[in-house]
Amino acid sequence: EKILLTDGNKKSVSNIECIVAANKHQLGDKVQPSRVLVWDRTCPYSDLAGQYDFIICADCLFFTDCHEDLVHVIETLLKPSGQAIILAPRRGDTLDQFCTRASQTFSLERIESYDEAVWQKHLEAKSSSSSKYSENLHYPLLLLLNRSQ
Numbered sequence: 001e002k003i004l005l006t007d008g009n010k011k012s013v014s015n016i017e018c019i020v021a022a023n024k025h026q027l028g029d030k031v032q033p034s035r036v037l038v039w040d041r042t043c044p045y046s047d048l049a050g051q052y053d054f055i056i057c058a059d060c061l062f063f064t065d066c067h068e069d070l071v072h073v074i075e076t077l078l079k080p081s082g083q084a085i086i087l088a089p090r091r092g093d094t095l096d097q098f099c100t101r102a103s104q105t106f107s108l109e110r111i112e113s114y115d116e117a118v119w120q121k122h123l124e125a126k127s128s129s130s131s132k133y134s135e136n137l138h139y140p141l142l143l144l145l146n147r148s149q
Contacts, residue, residue: 003030004052006037039069045076052077054085059140061088061098071102074145084145090136099143106145114142 005016016034020027055074061067074084084106088095102108113119125133 001030002032002051003027004032004048005034007034008036008038010036037073039066039073041069041072045073048077050077050079053079053082055082057084057086057088059088060086062091062094064094064097067098067101070098071105074102075105075147078147080147082147084143086143086145087140088143089138089140092136095141095143102143102145106147109144111142111144 005013005020007013007016013034013036020031020034055077057070057074060070078084088098090096099108099110122135122139125138126135
């Protein structure tokens with residue numbers, strides 16, 4: 001088992017390293033050194049290719065011009081039987097645009113109600129009179145990507 005934590009931003013990677021260091025007693029030696037990983041469809045990522053059972057992404061779909069690059073990275077890094085787990089809000093049509101592109105490479109499942117406690121909080125926030133909650137921006141949908149057979 002190994003865990004690789006990445007971000008495209010060097011400062012975020014530094015923050016990840018601090019979090020990992022503070023939790024080393026719980027994580028043990030499973031976590032590899034964190035690194036900057038820039039999505040680039042022209043990069044073979046040969047040191048990482050085909051090594052990961054799971055890739056987990058959170059709120060990474062809002063830059064639509066990067067969708068092609070992200071799909072390439074996921075496809076390259078996953079093992080043949082691997083799965084990408086993505087949580088992201090709709091943010092207008094950015095999630096739909098990503099799904100359209102990703103479904104050309106992966107079988108894709110979109111799940112709106114994936115956890116009872118999260119769903120209940122979402123419904124409470126929607127029904128409250130607070131104007132601060134926007135389902136479009138704040139409620140993440142769950143996407144499961146598997147290699148198309």
